[in-house]
Amino acid sequence: MRKVILSLSILALSAGAVAAKPKLRDVPRIDDAVFDVAVADRIRKKCPSINPRVVKAYALYRETRKHARSLGYTDDEIEAYGDSxxxxxxxxxxxxxxxxxxxxxxxxxxxYCAVGRKEIQKASRIGSLLKEK
Known part of the structure; x- marks a missing residue:
């Protein structure tokens, strides 16, 4: 009986830890990466002389997704955040x-071009996702 109570207690505690997981938007490393991609995407769509660095963007996507998984988020949770x-x-x-x-x-x-060029020159993460034509 004592083992059953101990097992149930551990299960309840672990379930509480899973439930206490913050929303992905509240994880700065993840939300900041999404923000940087969104800003870079907006710049490249509005500025005719700037192109995206697709490989860099994809690498950031994979790295961010991997980090989210390492924090215990499921693929469904990650997809829901991205599709929301x-x-x-x-x-x-x-x-x-x-x-x-x-x-x-x-x-x-x-x-938009001026900001894009500034980000590229600063070598910011936004700038690393962009290149001049």
Whole structure:
């Protein structure tokens, strides 16, 4: 009986630990990587003289996904985060605010290009996902 109680206690504690896992949006390493990809993607779509570094973006995707798995997130949880319309809208708003703060003017492709070139020159993670044509 004592073993059964001990086993149930351990099971309850481990279930509590799984339930206590934060949302992926609250894991800075993951959310920051998604943010950087989103901003780089926005820049490359708006600036005609900047292309994406697809291999770098894919490597970051794989690294971020691997990290999420190492924290105990399932593939389904990772997919749900990536496919969530609410998360996409949140990331879009966050990215647009960042770009505005960097001097981007909506509808002005050259302002996106200027920010993209600045990110490339800084060798930021956003810049590492971009290249000039």
């Amino acid at each position: 319309d609410a998360e996409k809208a949140r990331m879009r708003a966050k990215g647009e605010a960042y770009l505005r703060a960097q001097g981007v003017v909506a509808g002005d492709a050259q302002s």
